[in-house]
Amino acid sequence: MRETKTIREKVQLLLVVMLPILITQLGLYAMNFFDTTMSGQAGAYDLAGVAIGSSLWLPVFTGLSGVLLAITPMISQSIGAGNREEVPFTVVQGLYVALVLSIVIIIFGGLALEPVLGLMSLEPEVHRIAYQYLIALGFGIIPLFMHTVLRCFIDSLGQTRVTMFITLLALPINIFFNYVLIFGKWGFPELGGVGAGIASTITYWCIFGVTVYFVSRVEPFSIYRIFKTFYGVSFAKWKELLILGLPIGFTIFFETSIFAAVTLLMSEFDTATIAAHQAAINFASFLYMIPLSIAFTLTIAVGYEVGAKRFYDAKQYSKMGIWIAVGMGVVAGLIIFVLREPVSGLYTNDPTVARLIQAFLIYSIFFQLSDAIATPIQGVLRGHKDVNIPFVMALxxxxxxxLPTGYALANYTAFGPFGYWIGLITGLAVCAAALLWRLRVVEERVKVELTQGK
Structure with a gap:
């Protein structure tokens, strides 16, 4: 990051940082996207199993990754304040935390997975595929979370094109192993949806290995000597990271886990409905990477300006980012509306499932509009290190x-499974309105502090 003087310079810098993040996020999510779509071509059971496994994994992954995202504003503010010597110590402590979180989730997941799936009224084959898919993913948790810390370090320096390159390098690896392991090509076993989990784990290890190489060997990252100096465990730094990161992680977890909860509640419907619901969520989540990328960018830019005490510049970045997100949200909604039929064909050859996917996609348009407001505001607030109130708002x-609105509409009205989607839309809209209010409060507080000369 660097200081900017004019609106034009800010827009240019915002786009330079944001576009690689967007491509990176789309690339990362594309792995889940290809897991689901390629499994769907193997059969409805494979689609349902992988989709359910993904819906359970996504809130865990995004929630714990959210905890580690605290690294971004911590490093951005350190660099903005000129405290570069603090950066490698922060990164190493983040790696320690990532390792501990990974071990905890592997142990907890191993104990809880079977009981959680048992709560869902799944057909035996769907249950088997979802279980084995998640077990396969478990072997990639450690490299995935440690990569997240290193990625936050890279992005905090404004070098987002590097993470973009690494992700684009890994994507063909994921597609290749999906192809050979799902369909049993070129002498590999035909594993169906389970093969998608193995392919993702292989990809996670590849991403981590390449990222370590860049951080240790390529400038400007190598000058921080992340792996050259041994740092012992600092519980004080862990505390700082977790105080900031846990609210971020829980905020993201509460937003993403509600989709898993809806999937659990929708298990009372038939396999076609479950598969269609998850396919539509998968595609809508793919487009969600747009406002999420803008949020990551705003955390970096706002955090840098806040660290340098340039609060007016931070506010300018906030406004620009939110308006860009709203514009892209409208475009995303139009894409869903126009392409909902061919999109359904990506997931299934079953005409019944395809019709249901198209119906669910209409509802997902409203997701895009709410996310276009709420998500970038979350990024701005993280740049200010304001995370506790947004956490309560998300909850x-x-x-x-x-969730209660969706349950009532799904079970006591003619909306059926679509009632849950109306509930999701309601929750997102309320959260967007609350976060908009919170942003105004934070910016007014900053204005008062500037007036008082603090």
């Missing part, structure tokens, strides 16, 4: 308003 919006 109330999704779990106390959205």
């Amino acid at each position: 109330v919006s999704f779990w106390l308003i959205g």
Whole structure:
């Protein structure tokens, strides 16, 4: 990152940082996207099994990754304040935390997976595929989370094109192993949806290995000597990271886990409905990478300006980022509306499942509009290190308003499974409105502090 003087310079810098993040996020999610779509071509059971496995994995992954995202504003503010010597110590402590979180989730997941799947009224084959898919993914948790820390370090320096390159390098690896392991090509075993989990794990290890190489050997990352100096465990730094990161992680977890909860509740419907629901969520989540990428960019830019005490510049970045997200949200909604039929064909050859996917996709348009407001604001607030109130807002919006509304509409009205989607839309809209209010409060507080000369 660097200081900018004019609006034009800010827009240019924002786009230079954001576009590689967007491509990176799309590339990372494309792995899940190809897992689901390629498994769907293997059969409805494979689609349902992988989709359910993905819906359970996604909130865990995004929630714990959210904890590690605290590294981004911590490093951005350190660099903005000129405290570069603090950076390698922060990164190493982040790696320690990532390792511990990985071990905890592997142990907990191993104990809880079977009981959780048992709560769902799944057909035996769907149950088997979902279970084995998640077990396969478990072997890639450690490299995935440690890569997340190193990626936050790389992105905090504004070198987002590097993470883009690494992701684009790994994507063909994921597609190749999906192809040979799902369909049993070129002498590999035909594993169906389970093969998608193995392919993802192989890809995670590749991404981590390449990232370590860049951080240790390529400038400007190598000058920080991340792996050259041994740092012992610092519980004080862990505390700082977790105080900032846990609210971020829980905020993301409450938003993403509600989709897993809906999947659990929708298990009372038939396999076609479950598969269609998950396919539509998968595609809508793919487009969600747009506002999410803008949020990551705003955390970097706003954090850098806040660290340098240039609060007016931070506010300018906030406004630009939010308006860009809203514009892209409208475009995403139009894409879904126009392409919903060919999109359904990516996931299934079954006409019944395809019709249901198209119906669910119409509802997902409203997701895009709410996310276009809420998600970038979350990124701005993280740049200010304001994370506790947004956490409470997410909890109330999704779990106390959205989910009960969806349950009531799905079980006591003619909406059926679509009622859950209306509940999700309601939760997202309430959260967007609350976060908009919170942003105004934070910016007013900063204005008062500037007036008082703090």
